[in-house]
Amino acid sequence: MLETLDAIASAVTQADWILVNQQLQQLLDKKDATQADDNELEQAVAIAMQVMRVGDFQTRWDVAKIFPKIGEKSIVPLLEILEDELADFEIRWFALRILGEFNQPEIIMSLVKLLEQTQEEDLAMMSAQILAKIGKPAITALIELVKPDKSRLLAVKALAQIRHSEVIEPLLLVVNDSIPEVRFTAIEALSSFHQKSLIPVFIKALKDPEAKVRKEAIIALKMRAYLKQEFDLVNHLQPLLYDMNSEVCQQAILALGCMKDDVAMMALFKILNFHNTALFLKQEAIRALNWSGSLLALDYLKKGLESSDITVSEEIIAVLGRPESAELNSYATSILINFLHSQREITHKSQIKLAIATSLGELGDLRALPYLEKLALDDDSRVKLYAKAAIKSVNSEQ
CATH class of the missing domain: 1.25.10.10 (Leucine-rich Repeat Variant)
Known part of the structure; x- marks a missing residue:
């Protein structure tokens, strides 16, 4: 394999990227990459990365097919490109696309970071799609990452991107976490599942000390107005009309408007007449009454x-x-x-x-x-x- 790599390296010096790509492809087709030693694989990765950096779109597209054959040795250099905000967008896009072929925890965490930090909408969208595509293996890996404090938040955020019923159980484990952002992310993710068993979780979250958790719980219950009688939702929501946080109050008004309930309408009228109610909240109450x-x-x-x-x-x-x-x-x-x-x-x-x-x-x-x-x-x-x-x-x- 080393002799072939030397021949490929020679083609690299001539900048014949099509030939380099073809020879790498043929080499890996002939020999299982798992049988090569670390040095050979590292050289193959280095050559493929060079093609990625200087090749045109079609060349990059072709060489992208080689990385999964090289295996896990490809992951670290690809992650370095993906996480480099100064790198060319197209190269980062290809790195992300290739990494989607691997189901490793470090890739999953990197995808979450990218979702959080990137200003590139296309990269964020692809990250979410890859997480969803990874699915079950991602969930298994992330459950383990939920346990340590240092990785819990990112792991929960990654689970939140995978709208699969199997994430419900691990998310339920953190709805009472000491970190507010973890609780918020868990409640927000759980709100996309419509199991009745989750309603008590949202009701409990209405009393969370963190405003944005309360707000997210209200939004979750607002989407379940059809269960208002079974879970006495109107009475649970009414106190939030007088919350210390105006955004929480606003969501409570919107939720009660969706209930289309006589008690809810009376509560909205009271907040409309309450002298300490902010003007914009009074306007929200008026619109909510009309929606009823x-x-x-x-x-x-x-x-x-x-x-x-x-x-x-x-x-x-x-x-x-x-x-x-x-x-x-x-x-x-x-x-x-x-x-x-x-x-x-x-x-x-x-x-x-x-x-x-x-x-x-x-x-x-x-x-x-x-x-x-x-x-x-x-x-x-x-x-x-x-x-x-x-x-x-x-x-x-x-």
């Missing part, structure tokens, strides 16, 4: 119009123009007409009149025409314009 798509939800939105906050009223008027079902159009129209007819001080604000004109136009109810005609005579030119556009919209729908 019921007369009760519209009743709460009607009561919400009693707010003195003009931005809150404007948001409510806007969502009333977009009810979740056609059956609610008539009631939404009545609410807006009555609000405009109330002559409350807020109804004289131009931005409120603009919002009402827009929503009445979207609803398309003929009962709105007299009110829109009056708005078309308003002193504010923008209100006039919006009202006239709404009149056209209503008439066009008849």
